[in-house]
Amino acid sequence: xxxxxxxxxxxxxxxxxxxxxxxxxxxxxxxxxxxxxxxxxxxxxxxxxxxxxxxxxxxxxxxxxxxxxxxxxxxxxxxxxxxxxxxxxxxxxxxxxxxxxxxxxxxxxxxxxxxxxxxxxxxxxxxxxxxxxxxxxxxxxxxxxxxxxxxxxxxxxxxxxxxxxxxxxxxxxxxxxxxxxxxxxxxxxxxxxxxxxxxxxxxxxxxxxxxxxxxxxxxxxxxxxxxxxxxxxxxxxxxxxxxxxxxxxxxxxxxxxxxxxxxxxxxxxxxxxxxxxxxxxxxxxxxxxxxxxxxxxxxxxxxxxxxxxxxxxxxxxxxxxxxxxxxxxxxxxxxxxxxxxxxxxxxxxxxxxxxxxxxxxxxxxxxxxxxxxxxxxxxxxxxxxxxxxxxxxxxxxxxxxxxxxxxxxxxxxxxxxxxxxxxxxxxxxxxxxxxxxxxxxxxxxxxxxxxxxxxxxxxx
Amino acid sequence: xxxxxxxxxxxxxxxxxxxxxxxxxxxxxxxxxxxxxxxxxxxxxxxxxxxxxxxxxxxxxxxxxxxxxxxxxxxxxxxxxxxxxxxxxxxxxxxxxxxxxxxxxxxxxxxxxxxxxxxxxxxxxxxxxxxxxxxxxxxxxxxxxxxxxxxxxxxxxxxxxxxxxxxxxxxxxxxxxxxxxxxxxxxxxxxxxxxxxxxxxxxxxxxxxxxxxxxxxxxxxxxxxxxxxxxxxxxxxxxxxxxxxxxxxxxxxxxxxxxxxxxxxxxxxxxxxxxxxxxxxxxxxxxxxxxxxxxxxxxxxxxxxxxxxxxxxxxxxxxxxxxxxxxxxxxxxxxxxxxxxxxxxxxxxxxxxxxxxxxxxxxxxxxxxxxxxxxxxxxxxxxxxxxxxxxxxxxxxxxxxxxxxxxxxxxxxxxxxxxxxxxxxxxxxxxxxxxxxxxxxxxxxxxxxxxxxxxxxxxxxxxxxxxxxxxxxxxxxxxx
Numbered sequence: 049x050x051x052x053x054x055x056x057x058x059x060x061x062x063x064x065x066x067x068x069x070x071x072x073x074x075x076x077x078x079x080x081x082x083x084x085x086x087x088x089x090x091x092x093x094x095x096x097x098x099x100x101x102x103x104x105x106x107x108x109x110x111x112x113x114x115x116x117x118x119x120x121x122x123x124x125x126x127x128x129x130x131x132x133x134x135x136x137x138x139x140x141x142x143x144x145x146x147x148x149x150x151x152x153x154x155x156x157x158x159x160x161x162x163x164x165x166x167x168x169x170x171x172x173x174x175x176x177x178x179x180x181x182x183x184x185x186x187x188x189x190x191x192x193x194x195x196x197x198x199x200x201x202x203x204x205x206x207x208x209x210x211x212x213x214x215x216x217x218x219x220x221x222x223x224x225x226x227x228x229x230x231x232x233x234x235x236x237x238x239x240x241x242x243x244x245x246x247x248x249x250x251x252x253x254x255x256x257x258x259x260x261x262x263x264x265x266x267x268x269x270x271x272x273x274x275x276x277x278x279x280x281x282x283x284x285x286x287x288x289x290x291x292x293x294x295x296x297x298x299x300x301x302x303x304x305x306x307x308x309x310x311x312x313x314x315x316x317x318x319x320x321x322x323x324x325x326x327x328x329x330x331x332x333x334x335x336x337x338x339x340x341x342x343x344x345x346x347x348x349x350x351x352x353x354x355x356x357x358x359x360x361x362x363x364x365x366x367x368x369x370x371x372x373x374x375x376x377x378x379x380x381x382x383x384x385x386x387x388x389x390x391x392x393x394x395x396x397x398x399x400x401x402x403x404x405x406x407x408x409x410x411x412x413x414x415x416x417x418x419x420x421x422x423x424x425x426x427x428x429x430x431x432x433x434x435x436x437x438x439x440x441x442x443x444x445x446x447x448x449x450x451x452x453x454x455x456x457x458x459x460x461x462x463x464x465x466x467x468x469x470x471x472x473x474x475x476x477x478x479x480x481x482x483x484x485x486x487x488x489x490x491x492x493x494x495x496x497x498x499x500x501x502x503x504x505x506x507x508x
Numbered sequence: 509x510x511x512x513x514x515x516x517x518x519x520x521x522x523x524x525x526x527x528x529x530x531x532x533x534x535x536x537x538x539x540x541x542x543x544x545x546x547x548x549x550x551x552x553x554x555x556x557x558x559x560x561x562x563x564x565x566x567x568x569x570x571x572x573x574x575x576x577x578x579x580x581x582x583x584x585x586x587x588x589x590x591x592x593x594x595x596x597x598x599x600x601x602x603x604x605x606x607x608x609x610x611x612x613x614x615x616x617x618x619x620x621x622x623x624x625x626x627x628x629x630x631x632x633x634x635x636x637x638x639x640x641x642x643x644x645x646x647x648x649x650x651x652x653x654x655x656x657x658x659x660x661x662x663x664x665x666x667x668x669x670x671x672x673x674x675x676x677x678x679x680x681x682x683x684x685x686x687x688x689x690x691x692x693x694x695x696x697x698x699x700x701x702x703x704x705x706x707x708x709x710x711x712x713x714x715x716x717x718x719x720x721x722x723x724x725x726x727x728x729x730x731x732x733x734x735x736x737x738x739x740x741x742x743x744x745x746x747x748x749x750x751x752x753x754x755x756x757x758x759x760x761x762x763x764x765x766x767x768x769x770x771x772x773x774x775x776x777x778x779x780x781x782x783x784x785x786x787x788x789x790x791x792x793x794x795x796x797x798x799x800x801x802x803x804x805x806x807x808x809x810x811x812x813x814x815x816x817x818x819x820x821x822x823x824x825x826x827x828x829x830x831x832x833x834x835x836x837x838x839x840x841x842x843x844x845x846x847x848x849x850x851x852x853x854x855x856x857x858x859x860x861x862x863x864x865x866x867x868x869x870x871x872x873x874x875x876x877x878x879x880x881x882x883x884x885x886x887x888x889x890x891x892x893x894x895x896x897x898x899x900x901x902x903x904x905x906x907x908x909x910x911x912x913x914x915x916x917x918x919x920x921x922x923x924x925x926x927x928x929x930x931x932x933x934x935x936x937x938x939x940x941x942x943x944x945x946x947x948x949x950x951x952x953x954x955x956x957x958x959x960x961x962x963x964x965x966x967x968x969x970x971x972x973x974x975x976x977x978x979x980x981x982x983x984x985x986x987x988x
Contacts, residue, residue, distance in 0.1 A: 419639055420635065420636040420639045420640060421636060421640065432676075432677065432680060433680055436677070436680050436681055436684055437684060442677075442681075445677055446674070446677060449673040449674060449677055450670065450673075452673055453666060453670040453673055456666055456669050457666060460662065464650065464658055467647070467651060468650050468651055468657075500567075501567060502568070505569070
C-alpha cells in the first residue's frame with residue numbers, strides 16, 4: 049500500500065507548495081500533476097499485489113484485497129477527473145488554494161484506509177481522516193454565512209455520529225473480544241448471540257448511515273451540500289460518499305454476513321425511507337444544487353442495495369455504482385459551477401448558447417436517471433441484480449423502480465430548461481476549449497461505463 | 509451483419525445529421541431511409557429460406573449477447589418501419605422545420621431504436637433499444653410539438669418509463685431463473701419462464717405486461733395517448749402511432765405470450781375485457797370529437813384494443829391476423845396522418861366543423877382520403893379487410909369463457925368505426941366548400957407519399973398472400 053504513504057506525502061508537499069508558490073494557477077497545476085502521480089502509484093500497487101491471496105499489512109491492521117486496490121484506483125481516477133474539471137473553480141473559492149488540494153489528498157488517505165481496514169479501530173480512524181478535511185472544506189468560503197453554517201452543522205453532526213460509531217465498536221468488542229473484523233466472523237454466531245453484539249451492530253449501522261446520508265439520518269445533507277462551496281460539494285457527494293459505502297459494505301459483508309437475518313429488515317426499511325425521502329423531496333426543490341443534494345440521498349438509497357445483498361454481486365454493484373455515479377455527478381456539478389444562477393431558470397436556453405455544455409449535461413442527467421447505454425443504467429442494474437439474486441426483497445426492488453421513475457421528473461426538468469425554454473444563461477467565467485474537451489472525455493466515460501461495464505469490473 | 513446494418517444506417521446518419529445545416533439534413537434523411545428500406549426489403553425476402561441471425565458477445569458476465577434474429581414477424585415490422593419512415597421523409601420534403609439537422613437526426617435515431625426492438629433476440633438488448641426508441645421521440649415532441657407539448661410529453665415519458673422499469677425487474681427475475689449461468693437469450697428466457705410455477709407467473713405477468721399495456725395503449729393505461737398524438741408534429745405522430753405502439757404489441761407476442769404461458773392463461777380474460785372496453789370507450793369518444801387528430805388518435809386506441817384482445821385469445825388464425833393487421837394498421841394510419849397534416853396545412857385548422865368541400869377544391873387529396881378511410885373501416889378489397897376478418901375469426905374461435913359475447917361487443921367497434929370515419933369524410937370532403945388559405949391540390953412529394961400508401965392498401969387488399977406468407981408459421985411458435 050504505497051498509495052497511503054504517497055497521498056500523505058503529496059498532501060504535505062501541497063501544504064508547503066502554498067508557501068513557496070504564490071501563483072494560484074501553478075499551485076493547481078502542481079496539484080493536478082500530483083493527482084496523476086497518485087493514480088500511477090495506485091496502479092503500481094495494483095500490479096504488484098497478487099490477485100489471489102489478500103495481503104495483511106501493519107500488524108494485521110489492514111487487509112489488502114485485489115478489489116479494494118481496484119476500488120482505490122478507480123476512485124483516484126475519479127479524483128483526477130474531478131481536479132481536471134474543477135481545478136479552475138477550486139482556485140476561486142478562496143485564497144488558500146494549496147491547502148484545499150492538500151485536504152483532498154488527506155481525504156484520499158482516509159479512503160484508502162476505509163477500503164482495506166481489517167480492524168474496527170482502523171474503520172474509526174479512516175472515517176475521521178475522511179471527515180475532518182471535509183469539515184474544513186465545507187467552511188472554506190469563510191465570508192459566506194451559509195458555508196460557515198454548513199461547516200459547523202457538518203462538524204456537529206459528524207462528531208455526534210462518530211460518537212455513536214465508537215459506542216457501537218465498544219459494545220461489539222464486549223461481545224466478540226476482538227477488533228479484528230475477520231476474527232469476528234468465527235465468534236459471532238446466530239445461535240448463541242450476545243445481545244451486546246446486536247446492539248453494537250445497530251449502533252454501527254446508524255453511525256454509518258449518518259456518513260452515507262441515509263434517511264432518517266440524512267438531515268444534515270441538504271444544508272451542508274447546499275452551503276458548501278460547489279466544487280467541494282461535488283467531491284463530498286461522490287468520491288467521499290462512495291468510500292463510506294465501501295466501508296459499510298465491507299463490514300456488513302465480511303463480519304456480519306452470517307447475522308444478516310437480524311439486520312436485513314432494518315436496513316431494508318432505511319433503504320426504502322432513503323429512496324422515498326430523497327426522491328420525493330428532490331421534486332420540490334427550486335435550486336438545482338439543492339436538488340442534486342437530495343438526489344445524492346436518493347442515489348445513496350440505491351447504493352444501500354449493495355449492502356443489503358450479501359452476495360458476490362454486491363462488490364461489483366458498489367464499485368460500478370460508485371464510479372458511474374461519481375463520474376456523472378462530478379460532470380453535472382462541473383456544468384452547474386459554471387453558471388451564475390443555480391435555480392432551474394438559470395439553465396433556461398443553455399442549449400442555444402452552449403450546445404456542448406447542454407449536451408454533456410443531458411448525458412450526465414440521463415446517467416443519473418438510469419437511461420440505458422449510460423453508466424447509471426448499468427450501475428442500477430447491477431445493484432438490482434444483486435438484490436433480486438438474494439431473493440426475498442422483491443418488494444423493495446419494485447419500490448425502488450417506482451422511485452427511479454420519480455427521479456426522472458427532477459432530472460428532466462433541467463433538460464427541459466436547457467432545451468425547451470428560452471433565456472440567456474450567465475456564466476461565471478467564459479467556457480474554454482479545455483473545459484469542453486474535459487466534459488467530452490467525461491461524457492465518453494459515461495458511455496463506456498454503460499456499454500462496456502466489464503472494463504471497470506476487471507479486478508472484481 | 510446485414511441486420512446490424514438495419515440499425516447502424518439510421519444510427520450513423522442520425523448522428524451525422526446533427527452536424528448538417530439546412531436542407532442537407534433532409535436529403536441525408538431521405539437517402540438514409542431509402543437505404544434502410546432497401547436493406548429491410550432484402551431481409552424480408554431472405555426470410556423465405558432461413559431467418560437471418562447475428563450474434564456477438566456483449567457483456568459475458570451478465571449473460572447477455574448482442575443477438576438479433578429476423579424471423580417473419582421481425583422482418584415484417586422492419587419492413588413496415590422502413591416504409592413508414594421513408595414515406596414520412598418523402599412527405600416532409602416541402603416542409604420547413606426549425607433546426608432541421610436535429611429534427612431529422614432524432615427521427616433517424618428513433619428509427620434505429622425501433623429496428624433494434626423488433627430484431628432483438630436477447631432480453632437486455634431488447635430493453636436497451638426499448639428505452640432508446642423513446643428518448644429521441646421525447647425530444648422531438650417537446651421541441652417541435654404544439655403549445656402544451658412540454659407537459660404532455662413529460663407525462664408520456666414518465667408513463668412509459670415507469671412501465672419499462674417494471675419490465676426490467678421482471679426480465680432480471682426471469683434471467684435469474686435460467687439454467688446454469690444467468691442468460692437473457694430468448695430461448696433461455698422462454699424455457700425459464702415456462703417452467704415457473706403458475707402462482708409466480710401470475711404476478712410476474714403484470715410486472716412485464718404493464719410496460720406493453722402502456723405502450724399499446726390498453727384501457728385504462730391510454731390517457732397519455734390522445735394528448736401526445738395531438739401535440740406532436742405530424743412526422744412524430746406517425747412514428748408514434750404507426751410504429752411505436754406496434755412495439756407494445758410485438759413485445760406481447762414475442763416476450764410475454766410464449767414466456768409466461770400460465771400467467772397469460774390466467775389473466776387473458778381480464779386483458780380481453782379491458783381491451784374490449786377500450787374499443788367501445790375509444791370509439792364512443794371518437795364519435796364526438798371535432799378535432800381530426802384527436803379523432804384518429806381515439807380510433808387508434810380502438811384498433812389496437814382489438815389486436816390486443818385477439819393476441820390473448822389463444823387462436824392460431826387470430827395470432828396470424830394480429831401480425832398482418834399490425835402491418836396494415838401501420839400503413840393505413842400513416843396515410844391518415846398525412847392527409848390530416850395536409851388539411852391543416854391548407855385550411856389552417858383541424859376542426860371538422862370549420863372544414864368542407866375537399867372533393868371540389870382538392871379532388872386528388874379527397875380520393876386518397878376516401879380510400880384510406882375505407883381501409884381504416886376494413887372494407888373488402890382494402891388491406892384492412894383481411895386482417896380484421898382474421899382477427900374476428902380468431903377472437904370467435906378462441907378458448908376464453910366469454911369469447912362469443914366478446915366477439916359481438918368488439919364487433920360493435922366496426923360499426924362505431926364506420927360511424928366516426930364516414931362522419932369525418934362527410935364533414936371534410938363534402939358539404940359546403942370552405943376556402944383554402946393555400947389553394948393547392950397535392951404537390952409532387954405529397955402525391956408520391958400518398959401514392960405509396962394507396963397502392964399498398966389496394967395491393968394488399970386484393971393480394972395479401974406475400975404478407976400472409978411472411979408471417980405464417982410464427983403464430984405456431986407463439987401459441988403452443
